[in-house]
Amino acid sequence: MDCIYLLEAHYIEKFKVFLKFNTGLSGEVDLKDIIYKYKIASSLRDCKKFSDFYLDSWSTLAWKCGFDIAPETLYEKCEISAQ
Helix, strand or coil: CCCCCEEEEEEEECCEEEEEECCCCEEEEECHHHHHHCHHHHHHHCHHHHCCCEECCCCCEECCCCCEECHHHHHHHHHHHHC
């Protein structure tokens, strides 16, 4: 598999994000399950804090609290959403 990375990420609402990948795949994903799974992400359960994400230098969805989600994980979620 080629290297997968994010080109764009935009907040939609609640825990939903629109993602666009270098492969051409794009779509909306709900990240609520991931945010509630990890203790380090507990501050992101506040939708306002969740919406304050950015793409770091590795093209990873990241937050100031130190939590991030790898592009490969996001890609899998996006593929499932597209089906």
